[in-house]
Structures are given as structure tokens and as C-alpha cells.
Amino acid sequence: xxxxxxxxxxxxxxxxxxxxxxxxxxxxxxxxxxxxxTNPESAGLRLxxxxxxxxxxxxxxxxxxxALLLRLSDDNWLIVSVKHRKDVYAHLDRLTYSxxxxxxxxxxxxxxxxxxxxxxxxxxxxxxxxxxxxxKLLFANWSEQQLTDLGVAPSLIPVVAALxxxxxxxxxxxxxPQLTGEVLLALYDGKEYDxxxxxxxxxxxxxxxxxxxxxxxxxxxxxxxxxxxxxALREALEGEDFGRWKVFLHPTQAKLVTxxxxxxxxxxxxxxxxxxxxxxxxxxxxxxxxxxxxxxPVLLTTYNKNLxxxxxxxxxxxxxxxxxxxxxISHVDQLALRAVREAEPGNRKRIVDEAQxxxxxxxxxxxxxxxxxxxxxxxxxxxxxxLGQAITSRSEYFRARRAGRGRTVSRVERAEIWQLTERFAQxxxxxxxxxxxxxxERAAQLEVERARxxxxxxxxxxxxxxxxxxxxxxxxxxxxxxxxxxxxxDEAQDLRPAHWKMLRAMTAxxxxxxxxxxxTHQRIYKNQVTLxxxxxxxxxxxxxLSLSYRTTRQILRSALNVLGEESYDDLDGGAETLAGYxxxxxxxxxxxxxxxxxxxxxxAIVALIESWxxxxxxxxxxxxxxxxxxxxxxxxxxxxxxxxxxxxPDGPRGDSGVHIGTMFRFKGxxxxxxxxxxxxxxLVPRDGVRQxxxxxxxxxxxxxxxxxxxxxxxxxxxxxxxxVFWHGEPSPFLRDLIEVxxxxxx
Numbered sequence: 001x002x003x004x005x006x007x008x009x010x011x012x013x014x015x016x017x018x019x020x021x022x023x024x025x026x027x028x029x030x031x032x033x034x035x036x037x038t039n040p041e042s043a044g045l046r047l048x049x050x051x052x053x054x055x056x057x058x059x060x061x062x063x064x065x066x067a068l069l070l071r072l073s074d075d076n077w078l079i080v081s082v083k084h085r086k087d088v089y090a091h092l093d094r095l096t097y098s099x100x101x102x103x104x105x106x107x108x109x110x111x112x113x114x115x116x117x118x119x120x121x122x123x124x125x126x127x128x129x130x131x132x133x134x135x136k137l138l139f140a141n142w143s144e145q146q147l148t149d150l151g152v153a154p155s156l157i158p159v160v161a162a163l164x165x166x167x168x169x170x171x172x173x174x175x176x177p178q179l180t181g182e183v184l185l186a187l188y189d190g191k192e193y194d195x196x197x198x199x200x201x202x203x204x205x206x207x208x209x210x211x212x213x214x215x216x217x218x219x220x221x222x223x224x225x226x227x228x229x230x231x232a233l234r235e236a237l238e239g240e241d242f243g244r245w246k247v248f249l250h251p252t253q254a255k256l257v258t259x260x261x262x263x264x265x266x267x268x269x270x271x272x273x274x275x276x277x278x279x280x281x282x283x284x285x286x287x288x289x290x291x292x293x294x295x296x297p298v299l300l301t302t303y304n305k306n307l308x309x310x311x312x313x314x315x316x317x318x319x320x321x322x323x324x325x326x327x328x329i330s331h332v333d334q335l336a337l338r339a340v341r342e343a344e345p346g347n348r349k350r351i352v353d354e355a356q357x358x359x360x361x362x363x364x365x366x367x368x369x370x371x372x373x374x375x376x377x378x379x380x381x382x383x384x385x386x387l388g389q390a391i392t393s394r395s396e397y398f399r400a401r402r403a404g405r406g407r408t409v410s411r412v413e414r415a416e417i418w419q420l421t422e423r424f425a426q427x428x429x430x431x432x433x434x435x436x437x438x439x440x441e442r443a444a445q446l447e448v449e450r451a452r453x454x455x456x457x458x459x460x461x462x463x464x465x466x467x468x469x470x471x472x473x474x475x476x477x478x479x480x481x482x483x484x485x486x487x488x489x490d491e492a493q494d495l496r497p498a499h500w501k502m503l504r505a506m507t508a509x510x511x512x513x514x515x516x517x518x519x520t521h522q523r524i525y526k527n528q529v530t531l532x533x534x535x536x537x538x539x540x541x542x543x544x545l546s547l548s549y550r551t552t553r554q555i556l557r558s559a560l561n562v563l564g565e566e567s568y569d570d571l572d573g574g575a576e577t578l579a580g581y582x583x584x585x586x587x588x589x590x591x592x593x594x595x596x597x598x599x600x601x602x603x604a605i606v607a608l609i610e611s612w613x614x615x616x617x618x619x620x621x622x623x624x625x626x627x628x629x630x631x632x633x634x635x636x637x638x639x640x641x642x643x644x645x646x647x648x649p650d651g652p653r654g655d656s657g658v659h660i661g662t663m664f665r666f667k668g669x670x671x672x673x674x675x676x677x678x679x680x681x682x683l684v685p686r687d688g689v690r691q692x693x694x695x696x697x698x699x700x701x702x703x704x705x706x707x708x709x710x711x712x713x714x715x716x717x718x719x720x721x722x723x724v725f726w727h728g729e730p731s732p733f734l735r736d737l738i739e740v741x742x743x744x745x746x
Contacts, residue, residue, distance in 0.1 A: 006036070007077065008079065011224070014081055016106065024062075026064040028061050032061045042572065045059045047059045064085060065085065072216045078226065101151065102179070103221025104221045105177075106215060106224045109155050137163065141211070147160060150187075169184060171186065174576060179200075182584060185584055189553075196327075199546060222254035224626075225249065250547060256543055257282050263510075264515075266516040267516070270521065270545075270546070273581075274545055275490070275519065276668070277280060279515070284323055286486045290485075296328040299329075301490070303494040312327055314430070336439050349436055350433045356433075357379055358376055377407070387440075388497045405699075407698065437496065443502045447506055454480055485507065485508075493522060500534045520569055520576045530573045550585075551718060553582070554590065555583070561737050562733050563712055572616070588720075590724060604725065608723060610642075612742065618658075619673065620674075621658070621666065621717065623674070625683040625684055629677070634660050642657075643656065644659075646659075667713055670718075671717055674722050674724070675723045679731045685731070686707075
């Protein structure tokens with residue numbers, strides 16, 4: 001057996017086991033895999049089949065440790081475990097491996113470890129003389145056949161049948177194959193059998209019949225989560241925060257990454273489900289399909305500069321400079337600005353944000369003595385209806401649809417609004433400023449016109465029998481072509497309609513043209529769109545991720561309570577739900593803290609951070625409703641010798657310290673410990689929202705929904721713990737949480 005063509009893979013569960021080993025052993029494992037691939041039969045490796053097994057072998061890693069490997073074929077091996085040599089041979093009959101009949105993936109279980117760690121007397125519930133009754137079995141309501149049909153590993157069904165406590169269940173999840181753990185937790189959380197079958201099992205089921213004896217075919221399926229290359233093995237063994245995502249994808253994620261789509265596709269899912277990870281791996285996959293070249297035919301975009309910078313660093317970690325060299329990474333406003341300045345090099349107006357634009361509206365209304373109009377309403381009408389629908393005349397505005405705007409406006413009022421928007425546009429011109437909405441709409445117009453010209457050239461070429469007209473070229477003298485072959489969009493829920501029109505025009509409507517990831521439950525801006533109306537048809541090409549890899553089940557439950565009974569759209573006119581959203585991680589229930597005033601809140605937060613001892617401060621974050629509160633919290637921390645790093649539009653303004661910012665700033669970030677402060681009625685949501693309850697009910701509902709989403713986003717940044725503070729009356733969004741878990745003593 002030559003080593004040159006030997007394939008050696010590492011099973012997902014094995015890498016977690018290896019991470020717990022001493023550092024020298026990890027280094028020895030890295031050396032071992034080199035030697036094994038060179039020559040598995042080398043005398044120093046001592047490769048031998050284990051007694052009682054036809055596929056399971058052991059091989060020497062160093063003097064103390066042995067690798068357990070499945071032999072898939074002569075030149076194809078899979079590391080399933082690394083054990084101390086004294087533990088390898090004691091219970092050989094308790095080591096089981098099989099091909100799951102649902103997923104078609106390889107599963108390995110050490111039943112002895114499960115027995116000792118999960119069902120040992122130490123983990124069993126304590127009996128009391130007063131209550132001699134047997135403890136209730138957790139899974140007594142489901143038959144062996146039902147559990148098997150859901151994908152539970154057959155070797156573990158006797159163990160499952162004996163579980164009586166949540167601690168035992170969580171212990172089993174540590175050792176069980178992935179699908180087994182997900183199924184059991186979903187059932188334990190109260191989901192109906194049919195829902196678990198649809199939401200947990202069906203998404204990872206193999207598309208073809210499974211031969212449970214064919215281990216080699218099983219190793220190639222997405223359900224067998226493995227890594228093969230030296231670099232990937234190193235990443236898996238390092239155990240960095242983001243090391244594993246570069247290597248291991250859940251089968252549901254892997255399917256979405258490599259699928260061939262006939263047109264635009266969308267992936268949804270709750271916080272922490274790996275949507276961004278899927279987007280990054282999708283970019284890598286698309287680049288790998290490209291012919292050799294030096295251009296950048298793949299665009300990766302999102303809605304702000306901070307997130308775009310994060311995507312760049314992650315993509316660099318995933319594929320290095322070679323991958324980056326074929327990908328354009330830009331936030332969508334930057335992309336729009338570039339398109340406008342390319343076409344209009346003389347346009348050097350200063351760009352203002354939404355807050356400044358609303359202030360200009362107020363100034364205009366004051367100057368005109370117009371007291372009957374609300375500046376925010378007029379700004380939204382201008383951006384969402386007039387700019388959003390590219391309306392250029394009064395008569396067009398009279399005919400414009402205002403779906404979702406809530407307040408009905410009469411013909412007379414439309415005439416007034418049109419006159420005011422004209423005056424506003426003139427004011428901006430006079431001041432030499434423009435808004436990002438204007439930039440986006442102008443970019444969309446330019447790109448749509450460019451696409452029309454390309455299509456006209458294609459028609460003429462087709463009419464001429466495939467010959468090009470040498471006189472038809474773009475302004476730079478090169479051949480006019482679509483800017484990108486593939487576009488991948490992260491945080492899709494927060495893009496404006498103009499952004500979508502621009503992106504649609506930047507790539508040809510072909511297979512795998514647009515790939516969008518996002519969750520409308522996390523929409524923190526006002527941009528509500530129906531993609532189909534903008535030429536982006538995702539019907540039949542939408543999928544949903546439902547397993548959270550970041551947030552514990554306890555924090556997840558609390559965060560979902562914040563959303564209440566609100567309904568959310570799916571970016572295409574339908575309803576979006578978080579049905580099936582779940583986590584296999586477990587931790588403490590969030591703590592709630594009620595204080596008398598904002599000063600007491602800040603002091604209590606300092607005491608809490610000091611009580612955490614050795615937790616790195618950059619892994620702690622404080623999210624608050626306003627910029628002023630962020631500055632005040634940072635000042636209080638500094639008084640106690642705790643360094644604070646405020647988060648601005650471009651991300652954290654420093655390297656080390658507790659991160660502090662408004663809730664808007666935390667999109668896309670995550671922390672070990674998350675503090676939500678100032679979650680007080682009147683701040684979350686702000687007082688101005690309440691005032692619209694009777695004057696503009698539709699707008700009230702939209703803004704309440706955005707406020708809920710913002711709190712939901714902030715809460716789900718937490719990995720290990722969540723603490724919620726308020727003073728005075730708590731936010732109405734906390735009422736359900738407070739009923740379930742009263743505040744801790746101050």
C-alpha cells in the first residue's frame with residue numbers, strides 16, 4: 001500500500017475530543033497524519049485491526065496515545081477517536097460504528113464512555129426516602145421505531161430509553177452523533193413528532209436510498225462531517241473561535257453551499273445559525289468553479305462598512321489571498337457610490353446619513369411654517385415611495401402604490417407632499433449634500449440602463465449570427481459586460497429597494513446569479529421589500545437554517561419571547577417564521593436586574609463585570625439604547641479602572657476592553673457575556689413610537705416591530721450568558737421574561 005494516494009480524514013466528533021488533549025499530543029497527531037498518509041504500514045505506526053471488529057483499527061500516535069480509525073477501503077481511512085493506550089482495548093465490544101439509514105453519514109459511538117459519563121450513579125437523580133417512586137423517563141412517549149425513523153443512532157436507543165434528567169440528556173448530546181442530539185433535544189423541548197421529522201430530520205436526509213454497508217460512499221456524503229487536508233486539520237486542532245467553521249459544515253449548510261440553483265436563491269434562519277458562514281463558503285465554492293483568470297467576477301456585499309470588513313477578514317481566513325484575488329468585497333452603499341462617481345465624475349456632493357436628512361427636513365418645515373407634517377413621515381415617504389419607485393413627476397406620484405405605508409394620504413395631501421419633496425431636493429442641492437438613498441437610487445438607474453445596453457448588444461449579436469459590433473463599447477473603451485458573474489449578499493433583510501435593483505442589474509439573469517442570506521426577524525432598518533417586484537424571483541429557491549451554533553437554549557428561549565406574536569415577512573410577500581429554530585448548546589438562564597435609576601444600573605454593571613474575574617474584557621459587551629448612554633457607561637467603567645471600547649460605525653475603536661455601543665452597532669458580532677442595559681419603558685421602545693399608536697397605527701406597528709427586532713438582535717449576540725438591566729418601568733418587551741424569571745436582588 002503506497003502512501004501517496006492514501007486519504008486520511010478526521011471525523012467531526014473526533015476533533016472535539018482531540019481539542020481536550022494536552023498540546024504536545026495535538027502536535028503528535030498532526031505529525032501522525034503526515035506519516036500515515038505517506039505509509040500506513042510503517043512499522044512505527046503499529047497499525048492493527050482491533051479484535052472483534054472488521055473495520056476498526058488502532059495506530060500509534062506517540063508512546064501514550066493511539067488513533068482509532070475506520071478502514072473505508074485500502075487507501076481511504078477515517079480517524080474516529082484518539083485515546084490513551086490503556087483505554088483502547090478495555091471495552092472493544094462497546095465501540096460501535098454504522099451508516100445512518102436516514103442521512104447516509106458515518107456515525108461512531110463509544111458506548112462505554114456514554115455509560116460512564118451519562119448513566120453513571122453520579123449523574124442519576126438522588127432518591128429520597130419520602131419519594132420512593134421511580135423517576136420519569138424522558139422519552140417514554142416515543143417508540144424505538146419512531147426514534148429510529150427520526151434518525152437516532154440504533155446503538156443509543158437503550159441509553160435514550162433510560163434517560164430521566166435534563167443533565168443526562170445534555171451529557172448524551174456531547175457523545176451522540178449530531179442528528180441524534182438534535183432530534184432528542186427537539187423532542188425534549190416539546191416539539192411534535194411530525195414537526196421534528198420535518199424540521200430536523202428531513203433537511204439532512206440523503207436524497208438517494210442509503211446502503212448502510214457502504215462506508216466508502218457514506219464518507220463522501222455531507223452528513224459525514226470530516227476534514228481531509230493538512231491545513232484544514234491544523235485549523236480544526238487549533239480550536240480558535242472561528243477555526244471549526246472553516247473546516248466543518250453541518251450537512252444542511254453543505255447542501256446549500258454546493259447546490260446548483262436555476263436563478264436567485266435565498267437562505268434564511270435565526271441568529272447564530274451560520275448564514276454568514278454559508279455565504280462565505282458559497283463564495284469559495286463559486287470561485288472554485290471559475291475558469292483561471294485575474295479578474296473579480298464574484299461580489300460579496302452587505303449593508304455596512306463594519307460588516308464588510310469582517311467578511312473580508314473571514315474570507316481571507318477561509319481561502320487566503322488566492323480566494324480574495326477573485327472576489328470583490330464592498331458594502332452596498334460603497335458599491336452604489338462607486339457606480340455613480342464612475343458615471344458622473346463631477347458629482348462630489350457630501351453624503352449625509354438619515355439622521356442628518358431628517359434634521360434638514362425639520363429645518364425646511366420650520367422655515368416654511370409647515371406645522372402639519374412630521375419630518376420623519378415625509379422622509380420615509382420620499383425615500384420609500386418617491387425614490388424607491390424612481391418617481392420623477394407629480395402625476396406619477398399621484399398614481400404610485402403606497403403598500404405598507406400605513407397612513408392614507410388624499411390627492412390634496414399628495415400634492416402638498418410632492419411640493420415639499422421638490423423643495424427638499426432643491427435644499428439639498430443648494431447645500432451641496434445628498435443622502436445615501438439618493439445615491440442608491442441613482443446607481444440603480446445607471447446600472448439598469450447599463451444592463452439594457454448589454455441586452456441590446458446581445459440581441460444585435462444574435463441577429464448578426466454571433467458577430468460583435470466593434471463600435472459598441474462602454475465608456476472606458478472596453479467591451480460592455482455585466483460587472484459580476486455571481487453576487488452573494490449577507491444581511492439581505494436590511495438592503496433598500498434601490499440596492500436590489502442595482503444588484504439585479506449588475507449580473508446576468510442566469511444560473512447561480514444571486515445568493516442571499518438574511519433573517520427578517522433581525523431587520524433593524526426600515527427597508528421592507530418584495531424581491532419579486534424588483535426582478536429577483538426566489539420562489540422555489542428558498543431554504544432555512546434552524547440550528548443555532550452561538551446561543552444557548554436558555555438564552556434563545558428568552559430572546560424568542562422578546563419577539564412576541566409579531567409576524568415577519570420573507571422578503572417576497574410571504575410570512576417568515578422561526579419554526580424549528582433551536583440550539584444544542586446549554587447554559588445559564590438569563591439574569592434580570594431591576595435598579596432605581598441609570599446611575600445605579602451603571603454601578604451594578606461594574607460590580608457584575610468585576611465578579612466575572614478572568615473573563616477577557618473584549619469578550620464582554622454592553623448594549624444600550626442611545627449614544628449618550630454608551631458614553632456614560634464607558635465613563636463609569638473607566639472610573640473603576642475598567643477599560644471600555646466604544647463601537648462606532650466602523651466597528652470597535654480599539655483592541656482590548658469591554659465593548660460598549662448602541663444596540664444598532666452589534667449586528668454581526670458575538671461575545672461570551674452580553675449585557676443589555678437601559679431596557680426601560682420609554683427607551684425600548686422610545687417614547688416617540690408610543691405616540692403614534694393612535695395617530696398612525698400602521699407606522700406604530702412597524703416601528704414596534706423594529707424595536708423588538710433590535711432587542712432580539714442584541715440578546716442573541718450572547719454565547720454563554722445574558723444579563724438584562726433596567727431602571728424604573730421595564731420595557732414592555734420584557735414582560736413575559738419577568739413573569740417567568742423575576743429580577744435578581746440588587
